[in-house]
Amino acid sequence: MQYIGYLHPSLSELDYYSSSVKAAIVGLSTASFFAVYLLSAVLAQWSWTYRNLRAKEKIFWNLTVMRGAFGIFGTLAGIWITWFDDELYKDVVFGTNATSHFILLVSVGFFVIECLVLTYSDVKYNSFNYMLHLHHWLALSGYLSCIVLNSAHYFACVALMLEITTPFSCICWTLLKCGFARTKLWKLNQLVLVHLFHCRTLIEAFIFIQSWRNWSTIWSSMPWSNFLILHVGLVISFLYLTPYWTYKKTTQLVNPVDWNFEDSDRTRVMNGHVCKGE
Numbered sequence: 001m002q003y004i005g006y007l008h009p010s011l012s013e014l015d016y017y018s019s020s021v022k023a024a025i026v027g028l029s030t031a032s033f034f035a036v037y038l039l040s041a042v043l044a045q046w047s048w049t050y051r052n053l054r055a056k057e058k059i060f061w062n063l064t065v066m067r068g069a070f071g072i073f074g075t076l077a078g079i080w081i082t083w084f085d086d087e088l089y090k091d092v093v094f095g096t097n098a099t100s101h102f103i104l105l106v107s108v109g110f111f112v113i114e115c116l117v118l119t120y121s122d123v124k125y126n127s128f129n130y131m132l133h134l135h136h137w138l139a140l141s142g143y144l145s146c147i148v149l150n151s152a153h154y155f156a157c158v159a160l161m162l163e164i165t166t167p168f169s170c171i172c173w174t175l176l177k178c179g180f181a182r183t184k185l186w187k188l189n190q191l192v193l194v195h196l197f198h199c200r201t202l203i204e205a206f207i208f209i210q211s212w213r214n215w216s217t218i219w220s221s222m223p224w225s226n227f228l229i230l231h232v233g234l235v236i237s238f239l240y241l242t243p244y245w246t247y248k249k250t251t252q253l254v255n256p257v258d259w260n261f262e263d264s265d266r267t268r269v270m271n272g273h274v275c276k277g278e
Contacts, residue, residue, distance in 0.1 A: 004099040016101035022147055025102065029109020033066050037117065040065035049178045056125045057261055061177070063117060064170045070110045071166025077103045078161030081154070088154040092214045093222045100153040104146055107160065111140035129260070135241060142229040152226040155211070161203050162237070165245075168193040172249075173258065181256035190253045197246040204238040 004011045014021050040062040044050035050061060081088060081100065088095045115136050122128050146156045168189055175186045211218060211231070218227065248259065 004102045011102060012098045014098065016098060017150065022105055025105040026109045026112065029106040030113045033070065033110050033113050036069050037062045037066045053177065056121060059117065059121045060260060064173055068167045068170035071163045071170065074107065074160035074163030078158055078163065081157035082161060088157065092154040092210065093217055094151055096150055096153045100157050103157055104143055104153060108143045108147060111136055111143060115140055131241065138233050142233055145225045145229055149223045149226060151223050152230060155207060155230055158207060162200050165193060165196045165200060168196060176256055176258050190249065194246065194249050194253060197242060197249055200242045204234060204242065207234060
């Protein structure tokens with residue numbers, strides 16, 4: 001039985017090469033993450049902070065909760081494939097198993113709803129966060145390519161370890177909005193977050209090394225769409241996204257500003273060291 005069978009035995013028996021099975025799991029994943037988004041919107045109504053946010057910030061709040069849930073899933077999945085799975089690395093190009101299929105299909109479901117909600121928000125409120133769009137649309141195209149071509153599952157699963165920063169980044173933003181940016185809890189979370197962004201660089205370096213070790217196989221047999229998305233995405237993340245986010249989170253430690261909504265009245269109040277409580 002595949003490792004995924006520990007969640008439910010039937011999951012290891014599915015035909016993951018069937019288009020209908022792939023579509024069903026992606027659809028269920030999309031619906032599940034959207035349910036998390038809606039549940040956040042309902043439960044957050046009890047929060048004074050949430051009720052006083054602008055409409056676009058409320059969408060971002062609910063996206064933050066949804067991202068946090070996926071961040072935990074992605075981190076655990078990436079760690080499992082990297083440290084405990086002994087099959088995928090035998091063939092980094094075409095090696096697959098039920099566990100890797102399930103992980104990637106769930107990931108595609110998340111990125112579908114993430115990209116749709118993010119695009120809706122930016123169109124509705126006439127804004128555009130190009131870094132988030134670059135990151136998530138590139139991820140969606142990459143993971144879609146992996147499940148369509150049944151290729152590069154090893155690298156796609158290992159790359160999910162990059163989500164290690166996501167839960168702590170979500171906690172950072174939520175605490176910031178709640179007016180807790182001057183608390184020890186927020187500073188501790190921020191220190192952990194900065195450290196984990198440095199760890200992201202090590203994870204990306206590890207993926208580069210694994211690519212180099214298997215370069216002859218990758219060059220000769222990996223489909224070009226997988227090859228380009230993997231290496232272009234990795235270069236962008238390693239040289240631009242991760243260093244930029246590491247810098248921003250480090251400066252945010254000493255200057256707690258929400259750069260997504262720097263014109264927010266609440267942000268200006270926090271910068272003035274005056275916060276309304278819950």
